[in-house]
Amino acid sequence: MSGPVIRVLREDWADRNVALPSYETAGAAGADIRANLMPEDRDTGFTLAPMERRIVPTGLRVEIPDGFEMQIRPRSGLALKHGLSLPNTPGTIDSDYRGPLGVLLVNFGAEPYTIGHGDRIAQAIVAPVVQATYEVVEALGDSHRGDGGFGSTGTK
Template structure:
């Protein structure tokens, strides 16, 4: 394992204590699965609809790290579900509720079940940059070429 940090977790008041904390499904998994905490119920996501899905959790991420919230590929492929701001970033100084902003890009309604795995949390180091004004920027072969300027696609 490359390294390990501890993410402290608290449950929101009223959250389901039976739901597992974020967990890795395999030893090589980069993301820990996050689950929907819907009070035992369900949440309908219509085609084109965006909803904030609660996890029932709050987290404390160590300084120098972020939590990236990423979609689950199986939900994307099978149902057209994704995350609007993918990847979403949870900063180390945020202590509010952890929610997942989901969108249904598929053609059918989808019902999210209580306890369903809805997204993945990836912990990544953060490098802070210093920004400075420059008189000129170095020239490159690409130059000012924009989107798609390096070839097909």
């Protein structure tokens, strides 16, 4: 099975030895994205304090085919072990965006966390996009749930 091709351009400053996004297992839905730190940060990495947010550079720009998006999601191991997540999860990269691909990380953990050069920091999911049409109507159709909102379907 083959999917869409994501064209990748490395930034001029990027370390070419950092791997491109890759699927680590045959059944993986997400391709791991790695930190490609600026030259001055490569030896030491940089530290996220608790509750600090920062855009981590990947050194990449991408071209996503029309009709698709790239969703950037947290890595579950980093979330569980260290409290690292994305404050806007999933982040969406639109097919017409050509700027730098950065990953907005937040440290929800109790301890500072250092991100190293080449570390796997997030995962990318490529998904089809459907653009809907919105129209104003006088009434909406009935449903079993009705207007029940947050928590209305119970806890079981």
